[in-house]
Amino acid sequence: MSEPGPSTSTSGAIDHTSLKKDISSCKDFLQKCVTSCPASQRAKATSVVQELIDGKIEPEMLQAKLDVTVCEDHHLPLLKKTLPAIRHLLLYHEIKIKGITAPSVHVFKKHKFTCWSSELQGSRQVPAKTKQHENQVLKAMGKFLNNEEYSDIDVRVGKKVFKCHKIVLAASSSYFQALFSSGMSEVQDGMVELAALDEKEFKNILKVMYTGKCVLNKKNILDLLYSASYLQISFLEKDCIQFIENHMGEFSDTEHFELLKLSNDLDIHEISSRLLYWISCQFQNVRELEIFVQILTYKNLMELLDFPLNVSSEDDICNSLLNWIEFDEENRKQHGKTLISKLNYLALTEKYMKEVFLCHPVIQNDAGLQDVTSKCLEYIARPGRQWEYIGEDKSSHRVGHRYVDVMAVCYPTSILFTEFSRLFDGCDYSGQYTMIRESRNDKLKNLKRRPESIAACNLSRSEIVLSTGTQLFYFNGDTCTWSSGPMHSAPSTNNCLLYDPDLHSIYSVVVGKEKVLIEKCTSYSDSMEVLYSENARKEIVQNRTCAYLIGENIYMIKPYTTDASQKKHATIVRFNVITKSLENVQDTDLPFLCSVAVPHKDMVFIVDKEGVNILKVSNNGTLIEQHGKIGGYCHYDMWASRMGDDFGACIYNGRLILVRGKKTVSQHVLAFDLDAHVTREIPNIESKVDAAVSLKMTIYLDRG
Structure with missing residues (x-):
């Protein structure tokens, strides 16, 4: 384990x-x-x-x-x-x-x-310590600070003239070294003017140049960093940067943003990146500050959106981006398309998407965002299919969100949730553990006999319905609560659940060699209607039912029969939910026993009982062909003893994810790339030895 x-x-x-x-x-x-x-x-x-x-x-x-x-x-x-x-x-x-x-x-x-x-984070004390001049001659020059003896250059700063020594200034500052070597008339006349600094700043920097000593603190760090950068005093600039890095998080919110502005102005990327990382950690707290929209540049925002923002929802990120554009719309609206492209807009709540995002002038007036608005309108128009968008395009929720995209592995008495954003990180395992919550079905606590099978399907992005073979149960991901549904009319062990969002109908399908039982109910209704029954109480189905819904037709795979030539055949059966007619479509020798059908947008993929063969179903539901085979990584040639009959499967980001069932020997989860046909293992997934159905959904996570 x-x-x-x-x-x-x-x-x-x-x-x-x-x-x-x-x-x-x-x-x-x-x-x-x-x-x-x-x-x-x-x-x-x-x-x-x-x-x-x-x-x-x-x-x-x-x-x-x-x-x-x-x-x-x-x-x-x-x-x-x-x-x-x-x-x-x-x-x-x-x-x-x-x-x-x-x-x-x-x-x-x-x-x-x-x-x-x-x-x-514990408290930390890092001493502010500047680098000492190693040149003993320069150390001795400290006595000439504010001393006109041997002075050979006057520096005017504001209204004050400082009597200085070229050798000291040039030894410390590349700016003065270049100035004194330029042959400019001002240098020849013995008077140079420094307009970029004020009197206080230059007085402090003179002390550093003459003595090599300076006490860095949060009050003077901005002025010293600016002066050191402008005058090109490299040792002091490095010490200032080190001080900021050591004390990151100890400044006030305003001071952090002022440091970011200065690092932008001075083009000190190592500091700006550290500050942007700090902002990403504090995003929920600082995103509404006026200084946030004032200071951050377009370049800052693009880099910030690459970090794992600590934020409650994508709505908050979207609001921050729109507010940033509105603050200086004339100059910033040109960046709308590229910024919104970094937004996970399909992870916006439906209410926010309808009432704010699609109605916002920045979105409506940008012709370059038509693809985004079209995708959002398509998403809104499919309320019962929105779960399909999880893992597609940019629909994943970010680390830190209250609403989290998860793989919900359903067991007979509980659901185990795995956060997708931690499960996958590009092509490499991110190194973070993935199991975030288990929700037990409290409605089953008084049962004398534990259910042995499980069927489940999505009702919406945050709702699923489950069947234990005797009764339906609903799980709501927004509230993370269970509720009871109707009882089955006949034993429905090893059934399959399907949902038609257009008719708001849930179908329970059980198919055996002689038995066919199809029941129907609407979401959260009190009873189930029998649509078709054949030997419903005579046969106990031993193997999982494989069925899928295309349009108004339910397609079922009846278990193998053997003909006179000893060749096995599986029969594809079609049931029309309107006419309630049942007909055999065709016989096939493809491997179907105990298969799992996985719907994906307008397609259906089928995984055979060993978890080896991946089959693809055509749009008309009858033509089934080989799509791929588990392999290409380690030893995936003996899956009859590895995956078992009761594994779960779902599709996320173009990968078919297989989760172990009760007969599984391997403790790993597999991910099969549907395009590249490459298989890889995903370690560190908490799993159980039970029948499993795998779905994807969004749940509300109280992060404490």
Whole structure:
């Protein structure tokens, strides 16, 4: 069994005490990797651990790279869980690993990190310490500060004239060195004017140039950084940057934005990126500040949207972008298309999409956004099909949202949720644990016998209906609550649930060799209507029913029969829900027994019982052809003993995800790329040994 994620309460809040302990354990482990190896290998070990921190290698590669056995069984999953937090704390100088430097802030664009509570961050005291001049001659020049003796140049700043020494100014400042070498008449006359600084700023910078000493603090850092950058005093500029990095998060909100403006003006990208990362962590708190729309540039916003914003909903991000454009619409409206393209607009709430987004002048007046508005109108027009857009285009919710896109793995008595944004991060596993919540069906707590089968389907983006074979139950992702539905008219073990959003009808289908039972009810109704019944109580269906809905027709796969030549045949049967007529369409020798049908937009994919063959259904529902085969990664040639009969499947971002059932030996989840036909394993998924149905939906997550 894979290690669990960060300890959570039933509300989804993170157990920071447990997390701190895990971080400390893994920090000590990484330090041991560096210090416990022989001296001849220490440089290599340090380099390998640094690559891990920088996101260049995954934790699984650590032991092979070090060429020694350093990873005990429990270390690897724990390291995967805590690695994002360790990177974050190294970046903020809250922990240290000897020989290891903090990662670049850009690592957080690839390896998403949810900014947890400030309880995770301890207090820190980093002394402000400027670099001393190593030139002993220059140290001795401190006595000439404010001393006219030997002065050979006057510097006018505002109304005041400072008596200075060329050798001191030129030795410290590349600006003055170039000025004194230029041969300009002002230099020849012994008087230069400095209009870019005021008297106080120049007085402070003179002290640094003459003595090499300066006490950096939050009050003077802006002035000193500006002066050091303008006068090209490199050692002071580096010290100022280091001070800002060490004290990031200790400034006020306004000071952070003022630092961002200064770093933009001075083109100091290393500071602006750190500040943008801080803004991403504090986005929910600072997005409505007026200084937010005043200071941030278009370039800042584009970079900010690459970070995992700590925000409650995509509505809030959209509001921030629209407010930013409106603040200076004449000059900023040209950026509307590219900014909105970074927005996950299909993750907007339907109410906000209708009443704000599509009605906003910035959206309506930009011809370049017609594709976006068309997609939104299409999405709104399909209320019962909006779950299909999860994982398509830019519909995924961001890390930090209250509303989260999840893979809902339904078991007979509970649902296990896995957050898609943590499950996939580009092409690489992100290193974060994925199981975020389990919701148990409290309506079943008084049952004497535990249900053995499960069927489920989507009703909307945030609602699903489940069947235990005897009764329907509803789960609402907005409230994370269960409610009871009608009873089945006859035993419906191993049934399949289908939903028609146009007719608001739920269909329960059970098919055996001789048995056919099709029931219907509307959403949240009290009873089920029998549409078709044949040997409903005579046969107990042993295998899962495979059925799919196209238009007004339900297509069912009847189990194999054997003809005189001993060749197995499966029969495709079509039932029309309007005329209530049943007919055999065709026989086929394709593998269908215990298959799982997965609807996807206007297509249906079928996975055979071993989880090996991927079949694709044509638009008319009758032509079924081979689409692909699980393989291309590790050993996927013996799936009869690996996936079992009761696995679940759903499609996300062009990948067919297979989740283990009760007969599964493997504990991993598989992802099959429907275009590239490549299979990969997804580790660290919490799974159970039960029948499973896998769906995708959106739930409300209380992040504490």
